[in-house]
Amino acid sequence: MMELVCPAGTPASLRAAVDAGAHSIYCGFADDTNARNFPGLNFSRPEMADGIAYAHARGAKVLVAINTFPRAGETELWHRAVSDAEALGADAVILADLGLIAHAAERHPSLRRHLSVQAAAANPDVINFHASAFGVKRVVLPRVLTVDEIASINRDIDVETEVFVFGGLCVMAEGRCSLSSYISGKSPNMNGVCSPASHVAYAEEDGELAARLGGYTIHRTPAQAPAPYPTLCKGCFKVGTRTGYVFEDPASLDASELLPALARAGVTALKIEGRQRSRAYVAQVVRNFRQAVEALAEGRDVPLGTLARLTEGQAATAGAYNKIWR
Incomplete structure (x- = not known):
């Protein structure tokens, strides 16, 4: 079964996602180290400890997103986030900055490292470099690739791949806005x-x-x-x-109909975007995708069309997965 990686912007959303069937939760600290640094969102250190304990007690993992880029000469906050994530029992950290990845590999070698979508690693060469140089175990692929391109990448790497299947889209190269x-x-x-x-x-x-x-x-x-x-x-x-x-239509990504193709392409994990969303939203989306990945694993038809009213502007797109331009 493909792993279902689900968002949590608050402790309540983390619990909702776990209870709805998430295999893994991704979340971040309440500071500049994560790319959803909005008021009222994210986790204090005690909240992160409690959230990790809650998830682990129910068989789920927690991945801590430390996926912004440190300012020159001000790396202490980011280094502390990596250290605290490990001390609190996180199952992995999601990193984007090359220097921070090198720091984590050197100072925290036993802490599993995932390459964030913010790193925009979209070809085998750059993915294999991060794997060989820094021991990266998984890459979150940018939302600019077709399913065939993902399959081609997977044939040339020995790293797990994670792709977005639902939520917001970014017209820029993964946050370079x-x-x-x-x-x-x-x-x-x-x-x-x-x-x-x-x-x-x-x-x-x-x-x-x-x-x-x-x-x-x-x-x-x-x-x-x-x-x-x-x-x-x-x-x-x-x-x-x-x-x-002019730039992008107000529509959300919904790749649920492509789950069989993504499984055949060798994708390890499916990621849902939405750390700024409510716990009710998170619970419903996670529940629907858990049913979908279970159906796929059991050889049944994947249920479709159940999440239309949760998309932005109630409009959905398969994004670049089905792109036909060149």
Whole structure:
């Protein structure tokens, strides 16, 4: 059975994910070391200890995401996060920065290391380098690859692969977002924020909901219509005579129909995005995907179409998995 790796932005979401059938939980500390550094999310050290204990008691693993890039000369916070993750009993750390991966391999050799999607490792050469140089055991593949490309990569590596199957998409190369940095002054890769809450504002205007980011209007949603997540890349803009989504449509990834193909491609683990989502959302998505991976493992048909109302704007896409352009 493929491993189901599920998000937890809070201790309550961790418990909900475990109870719904997650094989592994990924979460982060409440600081700049993880790429979902939003107010009210993430874990203190005592909360992480309790969460790991809760998961382990029920047969689930906990993977600690330390997947932002340390600022030059300020590595102490990131080094402490790796050390604390090991001391608290984490089953693995998810790392992106090359220097931090080297540090973990040298100072914490027994701590399992996964390569974050933030590292954008999309070919066998770079994956094999991380495996041979730093003992990386798993790579989270970027969301820019087709299923055939994933299969080709798996034939040339001796490392586990993990892929996203549900949740938000990023139009940039896995967090390298100049758009968000420009408008908010916060780097997703270094500060762990995309569309920080302090920069988001809403206002009802002429029967529409106007969403603003950093003072710029990025979307107007008619009354009663589902509103997209307030990121600049999913904003609706006027370009010449055309008004529409210039960078990316407000849709979520749903690759549930591709689970058999991903299994044949040699994928080890399936990842659900959504650490900023509610525990009710997490529980429902995890429960549905647990049923799907169990059905696949038992040779039954995978249930489809059960998560449509949980997608962004109630619209879904298979993303790059089925891309046909070249």
